[in-house]
Amino acid sequence: MGEYVWRTYVDVEKEARHFGAGLRELGCQPRQNIVMFAETRAEWMIAAHGCFKQSIPVVTIYATLGDEAIAHGINETDVSTVITTYDLLPKFKKILAKTPKVDTIIYMEDPAQEHRKGGVYCKIKTKYTTLRSSEPVPPSPSDTAIIMYTSGSTGVPKGVILSHRNMLATLKAFADAMPIYDGDILMGFLPLAHVFELLAENLCMIGGVPIGYSTPLTMLDTSSKIMKGTKGDATILQPTCITTVPLIMDRISKGITDKVSRSGEFASAFFKWAYTYKQTWMRRGYDTPLLNKLMFARIRGLLGGRVRMMISGGAPLSPDTHAQVRICLCCSVVAGYGLTETTSCATVMDPHDRSTGRVGAPTSGTDVRLLDWDEGGYRVDNKPYPQGEIVIGGDCVAEGYYKNPEKTKEEFIDAEGRRWFKSGDIGELHHDGCIKIIDRKKDLVKLQAGEYVSLGKVEAELKTCPIVENICVYGDSSKCYTVALLVPHPLHLAELAARLGLPDMDFDALCQNPTVEKAVVKELADHARKCGLEKFEVPAAVKLVTEVWSPDMGLVTAAFKIKRKDIQERYKEDIKRMYAS
Known part of the structure; x- marks a missing residue:
């Protein structure tokens, strides 16, 4: 909603240190859980780093979950302090009756709203900005960094325990897989309670890449919360890197198709020719700079005109969408594969890989093996490619599920001095070491x-x-x-x-x-x-x-x-x- 205001690394570090110290003053102890229940914004990240400095585990809960699921996450982790945002306070008022242990709410202010007086929701209500001083307590590798409640596509959300070792293993792997350049800017809009976005943004902090925050409702000039005639976040920020999910990519792809089909017969035919021409040359490993300027510059302008890399994760990306976004936005579209249980790390495509429908090769420090699944007919000795259930091993594999030893025993294995996770996804191993996800055990119907x-x-x-x-x-x-x-x-x-x-x-x-x-x-x-x-x-x-x-x-x-x-x-x-x- 207007120009971006930037914080320096020194500002962010100081704020995080003060925030962590303030939590200690409020009575929060190292290794005692605290809940983060907020939408993606700069204060989310600063508060999380403040907690890390004091070895306080952060329990992340999606702001879009139902009341029951939110209360379940808070009660299961025995939390007494919740960090939330001003606009989520009314939602939290309903949940408080179901969470008897909560006695402190810290809220991040909303600069767009005048703060209403009164209406105290529980014993203490602390503004985010008033917290200060106390020495850091650095964590050890095995300390819990985050208990991340998965968005739960099956049943009640499960809390996945991610240690500082897990987080650093993924950051090392991502740092090897993602080329970062001077002048890069990331636009962050996915939920930070999603492990993929959290790790991608932490990688930016390590690599010196500034992060500009946005939301799906304010991203484009045509987004629903942007007034006609004013600019969306992407136009103002002009990001070079964007993390995204296939649903958003599908919407971008359909938006392009709609625009073309409404542009008249001649323009539509010319676009189809240009698209096919560029696709042919890209398959041979070449680009078409002249066509990019003449034909695709306007489409590229939708996201600010500087995007060079889009990183997609969280669900399968359809080959057609992958190809169309890559061609029309003139950027690399990198698909990756990982789960909350593997700290979002498993495989990542090489930015120069021209194929679609695959998720790349295993990241550094990660082991991937395939196990036979006879019931579905997927076997390691299948021809032409080995197929089977994907099992992921390495330091990125989570400690287990919170207070759920049965489920942990069922899905996690310790063998050969490594920790492994059975993903439930069926993969196919190609000759160049890349993996293609071809199925999911739970999605298969006979x-x-x-x-x-x-x-x-x-x-x-x-x-x-x-x-x-x-x-x-x-x-x-x-x-x-x-x-x-x-x-x-x-x-x-x-x-x-x-x-x-x-x-x-x-x-x-x-x-x-x-x-x-x-x-x-x-x-x-x-x-x-x-x-x-x-x-x-x-x-x-x-x-x-x-x-x-x-x-x-x-x-x-x-x-x-x-x-x-x-x-x-x-x-x-x-x-x-x-x-x-």
Whole structure:
């Protein structure tokens, strides 16, 4: 909301030191947990480093989680002090009744709001800025740095214990994998409660890369919180590096496609020619500087015009989106693979790798092995490539799940003097040492005729269809086809209805119209054929959902991965109806 105001390294270090000392004055002790419940901002990072200086473990909880999940995280970790933001205080007021041990709330002020007087929510309410002095207590490698509650795509969020050794192992690996240059600027907008964003920003602090904070609602000139005629964060900041997730990449990709299809017949045809031309030369290892200036400079300008690298993690990135963003934004798109349980570290693509659909080779200091999974037909001796469940080993592997020894024993192994984690993801090892994620154990459904369908793979491909805003595919083992719950793109749905010659209707009525439903199934089938999906993988029936799935509803995680079980539970009647029809 306006120009960026910068802090120096000296300012940040001093603030973090004072903050940590202030926590000690308030009675927080080393190795006693404290909760961070806030959106991404500079104070989040400073507060976390203040805690690290005093060996105080930080419990991170996504600000978008439901009240029950937040209370669960606070109670399970026996926390009495919570750091939050001014605008989350009203939400916290509801949670306080369920968290009897909490007696201190520290809030980060919101400069955009006048502070209301009164309304004390609990015994002490401390402003972030008033905390001061006491000597640091440096942590040892095995001390807990963070207890990170995963966004929980399956069931209740689990607390993953990450030690300072884990964090430094990942930072070493990322420092080897990511080239950093003078003049780089990172735009940070993903949740800092997500291990990938936290480690990427810490790498920037080590490498001297300034971080400018943003939000998905203020990022672009066209974002919903930016007033018409004023500039979005990307235009002002002009970042060179961006960390992102596939959902945001899909939106950028669809935005480009929409703009092109509305630019008239000649411009659209010229763009398609330029795109194909550049793609051909890029496959041979060349760039097209003249075309970049003439054709792609305007698209590049959407993100400030200086982006040279986008790093994507958190979910599978579809090859089409990967290629389109790389070509149109004229930058490297680096996909990585890792889990909260491996401190977001496992494999990272080389910035010069021209392929798509892969997640790169293991990072330095990390071991990756494949284990046979006979039930799914994935074996290490498969031809042409070895396949199997990915098991990750090294110093980046977490200490385990908080207060959950059974689950820890089930998924973590100590062998050969290393700690290993069974990921549940199925990988394929290519001849150049790169890994391709081809499946997930939990996403695999066997249909009546014996074919296996990877729901995650089908969803990743169908998400690139213009009409799809979000999708959840469901397969019943007693049936011979899959069905889908689909959140449609309102504009594209209206265009489809117009092509069908239907009278003007509102969005809800369109979603309930059987003719529109059939047309959407046909659109999906056509798109799936282009993506190379098998006929049995394509949903034979869809239910068009009018509500947009958000983390607040509990249907997607804070990293926007769908929560399969919750969605199926919410729409179980619709699923029955689709199979019955």
